[in-house]
Amino acid sequence: MEIEITTIGGYEEVGRQMTAVRAGDDIVIFDMGLNLSKVLIHDDVQTESMGSLDLIDMGAIPDDRVMSDLDGDVQAIVPTHGHLDHIGAIGKLAHRYDAPIVASPYTLQLVREEIDDEGTFTVDNDLIEMDAGGTMAIGDSEQIELEFVNVTHSVIGAINPVLHTPEGAVVYGLDKRLDHTPVVGDPIDMQRFREIGREGVLCYIEDCTNANRKGRTPSEAVARSQLEDVMQSMADYDGGIVATTFASHISRVTSLVEFADDIGREPVLLGRSMEKYSGAAERIGEVSFPDDLQMHGHRRSIDNAMKRIMDEGKENFLPIVTGHQGEPRAMLTRMGRGETPYDLSEGDKVIFSAGIIPEPTNEGQRHKSEQLLRMQGARIYDDVHVSGHLRQEGHYQMLEAIQPDNVIPGHQEMEGFSGYVQLAKGRGFSVGEDLHLMQNGSTVQLV
8 A cells, every 4th residue: 555645834844734644545634734923924914814825825824735646535634733833724724625624622622613713714524523542444445544642732632643554554743742740631642652663653753843952841740830939939929910821721721720829819811812722621621710710802801801900909810811922912912012901010020831932933022022021110930831842852752662664854944853863863764765854745655
């Protein structure tokens, strides 16, 4: 059986992930993501009302026109988790394929919301929910099977899909860290990865976001401890404290809510994406927030909540807001510009419980946001965070467990692959033979 892998998006940048695996006549697509930085540099862009080709030309979504060169039929679209760089293009591209969207429960809930928000195309693909540990047949041959392996990342519900073929497994390894003590959810299933490795892995596609960083990525439990320490140090402060993190990072939001209560403050979630991600997690039972936790996603509701905070005293509240990357229209950036009813004062604390996504647009926006906050007198507590991506020792452990015949690095630009290339070469892989450095729109036939 022929096995081809086409790297459609996310192999020359961090973002707009999309990969197609063809096994015989059957094709499975992994991820359909957005490159958010390509959207953010245009202040007036509303992606919901834009066509696919315009967004492709912007470099915002994958150029899937290469799919017309593949001989076979798409049998499934499989988003690995709910981050926009993996699901943000589903509303623009999924309708082109007569195939179901298969995802874990939380990811599928976020996919539903992406589809509901889509303003240009009607996406009526079937939606199939599959838990980690689940399997389903692909195509009619009964020779190909899709499996979900539980992984840990900075969003709940993350999985690594595995496509089992007669020639060996294709493991799509984006995005994860080796977390054995997660705050929410189950640990990464390394036992299953080792079993798959013994069964035979034809190809491993790996996330290289942190491949140039030494050591191992700490557990979310470490970030929780750091965050608790920072917030306890502010327990006696009688001014404003504001926190920001990834809205999709439900584990971190859960910790912020809990620690706010510990220091005698009422947590309030502010921002459209805060309401979206936390609300979705609560609705499907993935997390249980306090009954009185307020979430505000619409501008008028947010402004009213901020007015209440100012009226009743900033010292009584912890606003948890969007804007950790300095996004121009996000809540924290607007607070820094003085555009909200919440007045930052000299000495107020701002906790960034998030790292900077390693991309020039994000880095520039985050720098600008921090400068605006400092001009308001805020004291910044930076990088109270652990990454959701593997560092070098995690990559080494995954290669040890999986023992793949071929490796394809992804989720980075070429410079960012260098650490992974050196690691793989040390494990006996050779560039151009069994270590494949791919570009967007390229195809490699493995069998």
